[in-house]
Amino acid sequence: MLTYDRYLTPASLDDAFDALEAILGARVVAGATDLLPWAREGRAGDVHLPALVDVTRIPQLQGLSLEQGRIRMGAATPIAAFQNDELLQRQAPVLGCCAVWFADDQIREQATVGGNLVNASPAGDSQPALLAMNASVTLARREHGAIVERAMPLAEFILGPGQTALQPREILTRIDLDAVPGHGAAFEKVGHRRSLVISTVCLAALVKLDWAKRRIEDCRIAVGAVGPVPQRLPDIERLLAGQAPTGELLREAAGRTADRVRSRSRQEYRREVLLNFVERALVAALGHAGVAVTRLPKEEAIHA
Numbered sequence: 001m002l003t004y005d006r007y008l009t010p011a012s013l014d015d016a017f018d019a020l021e022a023i024l025g026a027r028v029v030a031g032a033t034d035l036l037p038w039a040r041e042g043r044a045g046d047v048h049l050p051a052l053v054d055v056t057r058i059p060q061l062q063g064l065s066l067e068q069g070r071i072r073m074g075a076a077t078p079i080a081a082f083q084n085d086e087l088l089q090r091q092a093p094v095l096g097c098c099a100v101w102f103a104d105d106q107i108r109e110q111a112t113v114g115g116n117l118v119n120a121s122p123a124g125d126s127q128p129a130l131l132a133m134n135a136s137v138t139l140a141r142r143e144h145g146a147i148v149e150r151a152m153p154l155a156e157f158i159l160g161p162g163q164t165a166l167q168p169r170e171i172l173t174r175i176d177l178d179a180v181p182g183h184g185a186a187f188e189k190v191g192h193r194r195s196l197v198i199s200t201v202c203l204a205a206l207v208k209l210d211w212a213k214r215r216i217e218d219c220r221i222a223v224g225a226v227g228p229v230p231q232r233l234p235d236i237e238r239l240l241a242g243q244a245p246t247g248e249l250l251r252e253a254a255g256r257t258a259d260r261v262r263s264r265s266r267q268e269y270r271r272e273v274l275l276n277f278v279e280r281a282l283v284a285a286l287g288h289a290g291v292a293v294t295r296l297p298k299e300e301a302i303h304a
Contacts, residue, residue, distance in 0.1 A: 002039035006051040013060055013171065017142040019053045020169045026051040028171060030061070030076050031112040033103070034119045056112065060140070060173050066091060071133075073175045075114025079126065083108075092177065093288070094185035094204050098129040101189040101202070114172045117157065120164050122263075123199040127230040128222035129187060130154055132204045133177035141170040149173070160228045183208045183218065184289025186281040190273050199225040200266065201273045205281035209245075209289050216240050221278065226270050227262030236278070245286050247296045254279035 006023070010016040020026050029035060029052050039047040055061055061076035064087050071091055082088055082099035089096060102108055102125045116126045117137065135154040140147055154175070157165050166172060189202040203223045210217040219240040224230040236253050243249055257278050258271040279295060286293050 001046050002036055002049070003047070004049040004052050007054065008051055009054045009057050011057055013058055013140060013147055013173070014142070016053055016055055016058060016171060017147075017169065019051065021142075023051045025049060026053050028053050028055055030054070030056050030115040030118075031078070031110050032115070033107050033111040034115065034121075055171060058173075061114065061171075064088065066179055069179050071177050071179050073113060073177065075117075075137075075172045075174055076112050077114075077175075078109055079103075079111045079113060079116070080105075080108040082113075082126075091179040091181050092133060094129045094132060094180070094183075094187060094206055095126075097185050097187035098125055098204060101125055101187060113175060117154070117175070118164060118166060118172055120158050120160070120162050122161050122228055122230075123202070123225040124230070125189065125199060125202055125224070127154070127158065128202055128204040128224045130175065130177060131222035131230055131232055132206050132220040133180060135175050135177040137172055138174040138176070139166060139170050140173045141167065151176075155232070158229050180206055180208070182289075183220075184285040184287065184291075186284035186288065188277040188281045190277075201225050201270055201277060203274070203277045203281050205278075205285040207240075207245075207282065207285040207289055209286075209291055215242055215244055217242075219282075221281070223257075223260065223274065223277075225263070226260060226274060231260065233257060233260065233278075240282075245282075245291055245293050247294050250279050250282045250293060251296050253282065 008019050027049050056076040062074040065072045079099055079102050082095035116124050136151050137157050138149055138151045140149050183206040186205045190200045202225050206220040208218040219237045221233040239253055254275045257274050261267050261270045283293050
């Protein structure tokens with residue numbers, strides 16, 4: 001059970017830092033869709049907080065823009081924007097593919113991208129898609145009355161399950177990521193239902209074609225829920241870059257991924273799923289980019 005004394009909605013970063021400095025134990029929230037599950041009996045038990053500081057109305061945490069090939073996304077951007085925002089539809093289609101699998105319509109409207117990252121669940125659905133777009137995060141704190149920012153790659157921000165590089169009284173304000181308008185995109189997630197399920201494996205793939213040479217110009221693959229942190233697959237990306245897309249090549253790439261599973265449970269199942277997801281996502285991303293590649297028959301599959 002969760003109880004709290006005050007619910008604050010600061011209108012500026014300074015107001016938010018005032019609250020965090022004045023109220024010992026105040027907790028920052030943005031969307032708060034993971035707060036009640038965290039506080040329920042059996043995880044955190046009964047939880048009482050002196051204050052919740054809702055940062056979603058702060059201007060520095062809002063807005064979407066495109067600047068010099070990078071998308072600047074406020075941390076309070078709802079996951080629903082991945083599907084509904086015109087800029088993201090054009091410049092970051094993999095986010096829309098991801099959002100289809102993210103919870104349900106009501107939660108997507110409430111949950112924020114910043115909250116999903118700070119929560120740092122190993123099964124966080126947005127993380128592979130953002131990693132594939134070379135995302136970085138900007139963190140703000142107040143020192144001697146002045147707002148101070150620092151930035152780091154998303155890959156360095158998430159340290160482990162529920163663990164990030166966020167310091168006490170520091171707020172994630174922005175995510176910056178590559179615009180990828182020419183890439184085909186795909187997202188895969190395993191679960192019993194399409195949305196309301198925690199990932200056992202999730203994967204994002206981006207592929208760009210060099211049409212003059214009929215070769216893969218750029219390939220990005222990121223996977224989540226198979227270890228303590230999400231990860232890119234750089235060696236697989238290098239294998240595919242510069243090659244003509246064929247079923248044999250995609251099968252070979254998929255066959256090299258089984259050793260990436262670091263989860264403590266269901267390892268063999270996750271390995272099998274990952275092999276299939278890599279191949280299927282690459283076929284789908286290539287199809288989205290305009291190239292049809294036929295998967296090899298299942299009996300020719302590479303098994304770990």
